[in-house]
Amino acid sequence: MSQQDSFQLAASLSNSNCIGGDEESLLGVGLDVILSDIPSTKNSRFKSFLLDELQHQYTQAMSHLGKTLDEERPYDHLYACRNDLQNILIQLKDMHSTFSDVEERTCEILVTAFLMIVVLEASITRTKMFLGTLHIDTDEPSEGCKFLSEVRESPQNNYTSGTILYALNREAIVWANRKEHIKALDILQQGMGLYDIIKEKEIIPWGKYEMLPTLSQEQRMKEFESSYTHTLFYVAQCYMNLEQASKAAEYCQQTLSRQFNTGEYDCLDWAVNAAAIAQYLISENAFEDARLYLACAQTVSTQALSTQKGHKITDDDNDNDEDIQQKHAALAQCWVKYYLALLNVSWQLMQGSITKDDITPSIEPPVRLNIPGMEKHLNQAPAHFITTADEARVCFSEGQRWIKAAMCYYTLEDHASGHVICVQDNSQLYKQLAAFEELSSVDNACKMHKRRVDMLDHVLNELNPQYYLAICKQLAFELGGVYQDMMDLKLSIFKPDQAKSMSQALKINKLGRKAIASFQRFIDFHRDQKRELPQRYEDGVAKGIMTAHFTIARIYSKLIPSNRSERVNLLQQSLKWHKYIVDYCEANPDFTDFQRELELSSEMVQLLPAQIQRL
Secondary structure, three states: OOOOOOOOOOOOHHHOOOOOOOOOOOOOOOOOOOHHHOOOOOOHHHHHHHHHHHHHHHHHHHHHHHOOOEOOEOOHHHHHHHHHHHHHHHHHHHHHHHHHOOOOOOHHHHHHHHHHHHHHHHHHHHHHHHHHHHHHHOOOHHHHHHHHHHHHOOOOOOOOHHHHHHHHHHHHHHHHHOOOHHHHHHHHHHHHHHHHHHHHHOOOOOOOOOOOOOOOHHHHHHHHHHHHHHHHHHHHHHHHHOOOHHHHHHHHHHHHHHHHHHOOOOHHHHHHHHHHHHHHHHHOOOHHHHHHHHHHHHHHHHHHHHHHHOOOOOHHHHHHHHHHHHHHHHHHHHHHHHHHHHHHHHHHHHHOOOOOOOOOOOOOOOOOOOOOOOHHHHHHOOOOOOOOHHHHHHHHHHHHHHHHHHHOOOOOOOOHHHHHHHHHHHHHHHHHHHHHHOOOOHHHHHHHHHHHHHHHHHHHHHOOOOOOHHHHHHHHHHHHHHHHHHHHHHHHOOOOOOOOHHHHHHHHHHHHHHHHHHHHHHHHOOOOOOOOOOOOOOOOOHHHHHHHHHHHHHHHHHOOOOOHHHHHHHHHHHHHHHHHHHHHHHHOOOOOOOHHHHHHHHHHHHHHHHHHHHO
């Protein structure tokens, strides 16, 4: 999906939730055990094992994760933790085996033994989860998934559900990184089902790091809800990778709403993801909803910027400065896309090429966000369709403001590709404004196109085709289109009988020949080292080349000749370019993406020789 009509989420599945690396920092480890949460038993061996041996060994194992990393041996602390947990697992299984033999015991003993077994099974489940995630974090995902799949099959109760949900998330990440998105989605949907069951039964699961109870009910529920928020975000990414944009947007909206309500989010990541949803809503012509998400994104982003300005800069802050600037620039670009789309759709409505029925959003209403302070940005951006040049100028000015904000980061020297995208967006803003200006003044419209020429020509001449060939092709083609638009505007008011007709004809011809030169430059970018064009173009390239030839042929037929001889020469040139199209399509019959134009070119190849002969 292209940058113009799709969205990307700010965080990827691969860098989320490593053991010892997430924000809660092993919540519950090392705290005092809440004895009242442990099943009551008179079995001293069981109590001693839980409170003295297990808790001590577990805390010691987890302590490895807080050690300073050795850059030459970055996994040593994880290996040490793994080894300790393996020993704990062996002891847990032995103790479980001891209490599983419940034959010939009284009912009271059976109940007590059952509760002890449940606690031991939960500890085994939790230890397997740790071992699975640690194997993944040490680049052994296959072995890690073996442990996590066992966790997935564990009994679901208040002791284990939080651990199982976390394990499902981690296992899904592994499958997603293998590009097995359907498998990953299936695992995540199991997590969603588990969450629904827990909420329905009003159970409060133990924390995923609680080997023994150390957290309050409130802390546990907060952690469980946080894990489920991660689940929703991963589901959104799976749907995005499966190219189901509507489902991806739906789950991303739920994620953002939950994050904002709990306050557990990175401001800039949240803003970029909200803007990403806005991009999807724009593609569905849901402009009012898109504006809401952009306003929310801008509000949160601005709050983050204010916090940053009041913060003392450290070396770590400088390391992250590039990422922060890039995200602010990406958000600015989303605003630009909003204004471009609104102007474009509005113009098509005015021209009658589409109707309101054609652009009525067919998607479900998005999750409504309400962020304090967003009204300022909502009020600055119109959501209604533009009907006048004055309204178009307001949209243009706002778009220009965001273009300038984006280009503060995307400079030609440091971020050439991003800079070019900004320039192209700026060119399109002028193009949309020119369409509205044309209603009252062709001269004003031409001035808008002249601005496009200046910016596109400048950046094209600054780029080295050896390194930016694809971008140079785009710019040359667009530049040819701009000159052609200017030529057509001048032709629309050209009157041969007026006194100024000669000077007007010269201007028209000058614009036409510059258009031809730009399209010729685009074609020349496809020549090989021998300066020859290929006999067959790659898929996706042929249509652009044929379009350039077809446009050049038509421009030659529109140029205004000063005499009969020049007229003959212009028609001969037009015939040459039409003939190239016919010859290529005959030599490559499987190229079928140019049938309508091919019919016209074939007709011109038949008609032009006779017309030239008559002249």
